[in-house]
Amino acid sequence: MIIGVPKEIKNHEYRIGMTPVGVRELVNHGHKVLVQSGGGAAIGLANEQYEAAGANLIDKPEDIFLAADMIVKVKEPQPNECKMLRPGQLLFTYLHLAPDPEQTKLLVDSGAIAIAYETVTDDHGGLPLLAPMSEVAGRMAIQAGAHSLEKAQGGNGTLLGGVPGVLPGKVVVIGGGVVGENAARMAMGLGADVTVLDRSLDRLKTLDTLYGPRLKTLYSTVESVEDSVCSADLVIGAVLVPGAAAPKLLKRETLTKMKDGAVLVDVAIDQGGCFETSKATTHQEPTYKVDGVVHYCVANMPGGVARTATFALTNATLPYTIALANKGCQQALADDPHLRNGLNIFKGKVTCEPVAEDLNYDYVPATDLICAG
Structure with missing residues (x-):
């Protein structure tokens, strides 16, 4: 051939x-x-x-x-x-x-x-050809989000890890799959206060067993998502429905309740994005603001590394x-x-x-x- x-x-x-x-x-x-x-x-x-x-x-x-x-x-x-x-x-x-x-x-x-x-699937119900890029994108999401939080980038000026005497930044990860777990790992490694939301109790139990009290887990509902993102400095959208358009989990009206200069990183943008205000961006112009909230929606995020x-x-x-x-x-x-x-x-x-x-x-x-x- x-x-x-x-x-x-x-x-x-x-x-x-x-x-x-x-x-x-x-x-x-x-x-x-x-x-x-x-x-x-x-x-x-x-x-x-x-x-x-x-x-x-x-x-x-x-x-x-x-x-x-x-x-x-x-x-x-x-x-x-x-x-x-x-x-x-x-x-x-x-x-x-x-x-x-x-x-x-x-x-x-x-x-x-x-x-x-x-x-493409595997015997365990996984997506073996998506997983490597999901791992990369999950880890990159925290890098990109941390950079976007800098004041010069339009963020609210929060250092995710904090310093002695100053609380760390709050990171909320919506979706506990491959992207979500890798994002949470990176955020915890920086010393952030990290919460993962998912609708699978089995997945939340697995994450709890792996990471213990360092990682907060929360069952995902409309109310728990809204409450969590409104207090967050950085929100990672990490949901996936294989082959289908991503569900819109965060509505426009919720942005007005978020912190000014908070950051959304939509890793699901390849599948249309999981935030209502998401639109695909490029590495050349990776972010834009809506209602004071910075959006990072690069459609080929792993291309940056x-x-x-x-x-x-x-x-x-x-x-x-x-x-x-x-x-x-x-x-x-x-x-x-x-x-x-x-x-x-x-x-x-x-x-x-x-x-x-x-x-x-x-x-x-x-x-x-x-x-x-």
């Missing part, structure tokens, strides 16, 4: 879909890998490293899209990339389709086969990429129900039920299409 790895073109996105180590593995399996020249340069992965691993360097992305059987990326394809896809071509990347009707339509119209990292994020992501994606290349798309999807859960678009059909529901497409189960050949 010919695998294409184009350079990412989203604003301040420096990650790349495959490292030289991944190239060497695929070449060792008998496949051909096309990597866009300079695609990994920003994170210290030089053209020479890719060539030494066996990659063919290509200057123009359109040449990669034209020649490759499978495109491996990091972020969702931008409109001009969607238009380069062809019927039957395989795309393996993050998609986040539910809040993005334009991308969904372009992918449906392309006739391509699109597998989303974020909806692109080297770490690339290695974390490709460690997880490589086995699936190899399976798709070795077996071919159809057989790999037929053999692995967890990979099949990642299938969002198949030759003009929407195969992810939450996406079909949110965007009013007819839902076609992946098994129906795969079994039909």
